[in-house]
Amino acid sequence: MSELSERIKGVVEREPVALFMKGTPQFVMCGNSDRALRALREAGAPVTAVDILPDPAIRQELSAAYGWPTIPQVFVGGELVGGADIVQELAESGELATILEARLGPGYREGAEERVVDVLAPAQR
Amino acid sequence: MGAHDHYHGFVAAGRLEDLLRSAFPEARELTVEDRTGGGDHFQVTVASTRFAGMPLLEQHRLVNEALAEPLRDGTIHELRIKTKEAQA
Numbered sequence: 300m301s302e303l304s305e306r307i308k309g310v311v312e313r314e315p316v317a318l319f320m321k322g323t324p325q326f327v328m329c330g331n332s333d334r335a336l337r338a339l340r341e342a343g344a345p346v347t348a349v350d351i352l353p354d355p356a357i358r359q360e361l362s363a364a365y366g367w368p369t370i371p372q373v374f375v376g377g378e379l380v381g382g383a384d385i386v387q388e389l390a391e392s393g394e395l396a397t398i399l400e401a402r403l404g405p406g407y408r409e410g411a412e413e414r415v416v417d418v419l420a421p422a423q424r
Numbered sequence: 425m426g427a428h429d430h431y432h433g434f435v436a437a438g439r440l441e442d443l444l445r446s447a448f449p450e451a452r453e454l455t456v457e458d459r460t461g462g463g464d465h466f467q468v469t470v471a472s473t474r475f476a477g478m479p480l481l482e483q484h485r486l487v488n489e490a491l492a493e494p495l496r497d498g499t500i501h502e503l504r505i506k507t508k509e510a511q512a
Contacts, residue, residue, distance in 0.1 A: 331502060368488050368495045369503055381481050384505050388480065 338390035345411035376402030447490030
């Protein structure tokens with residue numbers, strides 16, 4: 300496995316909520332990424348974002364690892380929830396909060412803050 | 425946006441619809457909308473009995489699989505998916 304795909308898997312497995320997106324929460328570069336981010340924010344999710352734009356290899360490795368072709372991709376507790384349409388639908392039906400609570404615990408909103416992780420740099424923390 | 429773009433969009437939408445029809449011959453509803461007229465931003469809607477009781481993630485996975493080629497070759501720049509569980 301490449302170092303990059305190890306870092307991608309590390310983010311998915313370590314972060315409570317991982318959002319692979321085009322751009323960053325401060326500078327969103329795509330409508331679908333924006334919809335996913337908004338849905339997660341509304342549900343009070345602690346979002347860790349990864350910008351896939353700096354290197355096409357990020358998207359290639361991510362899609363190969365999880366069998367999902369499009370961006371954004373949202374993972375909660377290490378499991379793929381889906382792309383923008385799914386996350387938006389789940390947010391509208393209230394199921395997103397249920398999933399967050401089931402996988403992260405009822406206190407998942409507490410101290411929720413947005414972070415950005417760079418998978419091209421050597422592992423952080 | 426020129427006539428060429430419009431034609432390109434029309435052809436691409438038709439190709440997507442063909443792929444979806446062969447993947448979901450049982451579909452009660454199947455539409456492909458070219459959202460911008462440019463032939464690369466699409467909204468697809470599929471209503472199928474196969475989706476009944478299936479998690480949303482797996483429903484979308486089936487649609488993505490049907491459109492794997494245009495997703496890979498760059499025909500689809502942005503895809504929106506709406507799946508519906510049709511009653512048998």
